[in-house]
Amino acid sequence: MTSDGRPAVSEAGSAVPTTRGARTRQRREEIVAAAARTFAEQGYAAVGMREIAEAVGVRGASLYHHFASKEDILYAVCLAVTREPNEENLPLLDAAGTPSQRLAALVGGHLRHLHRRRTEHIVGLHELAALTPGHRAEIDGYRRYYQRRVREVIAAGMRSGELTVPDAALATFAMLDMLNGLSNWFRPGRGLDLDAVVEGYVDLVVVRMLGSPPQFWRCDHRHI
Numbered sequence: 001m002t003s004d005g006r007p008a009v010s011e012a013g014s015a016v017p018t019t020r021g022a023r024t025r026q027r028r029e030e031i032v033a034a035a036a037r038t039f040a041e042q043g044y045a046a047v048g049m050r051e052i053a054e055a056v057g058v059r060g061a062s063l064y065h066h067f068a069s070k071e072d073i074l075y076a077v078c079l080a081v082t083r084e085p086n087e088e089n090l091p092l093l094d095a096a097g098t099p100s101q102r103l104a105a106l107v108g109g110h111l112r113h114l115h116r117r118r119t120e121h122i123v124g125l126h127e128l129a130a131l132t133p134g135h136r137a138e139i140d141g142y143r144r145y146y147q148r149r150v151r152e153v154i155a156a157g158m159r160s161g162e163l164t165v166p167d168a169a170l171a172t173f174a175m176l177d178m179l180n181g182l183s184n185w186f187r188p189g190r191g192l193d194l195d196a197v198v199e200g201y202v203d204l205v206v207v208r209m210l211g212s213p214p215q216f217w218r219c220d221h222r223h224i
Helices: 019-042 049-056 070-080 083-094 099-116 118-130 133-160 168-180 194-209
Strands: none
Touching (some): 019 049, 019 070, 083 133, 099 118, 099 133, 099 168, 168 194
């Protein structure tokens, strides 16, 4: 963690990718996705590196070129639903606009990311205890930082008079719990598409839960 509470990012993470590096990252992503599906279907404790290799379609020895252990793969799964949202969604809170508009954009970004990473999110919820203490502390750090950034924008909206909730911290927990619940029920093709869900959640969260009048949050829905 940095001095201001932000999760640290390694220099390697900011390097310009090479063609070989891009292939390596793609293979790691394939392993993480296949492992998440396997963990979700069979449970983390029941799965070994052999089952993960079979799910990816590689030799077991090849798996160890990318991950040293099964726990390292679970750690990567958890990063996909903690560090990744910090990187992809939190810039929406730094964009131009009212606090309500920025929160509306975050709702859309959060839901779209959660839909894309639904399996990883479910695995992260159920298998977090299997991480080493160091990895679990890092995952918790990303989650707390995300919560803190959302809470700060809600508090800014309260100060400006846009939002009428009495407690920013409580509102943050309620908002994120509501958004994260999407992974439990939403499936495409069951009467609702993701765009409609995003629009409905923006109204439910920003207007009805946080109490923002429409003039404070309405913006181009292409940015939500």
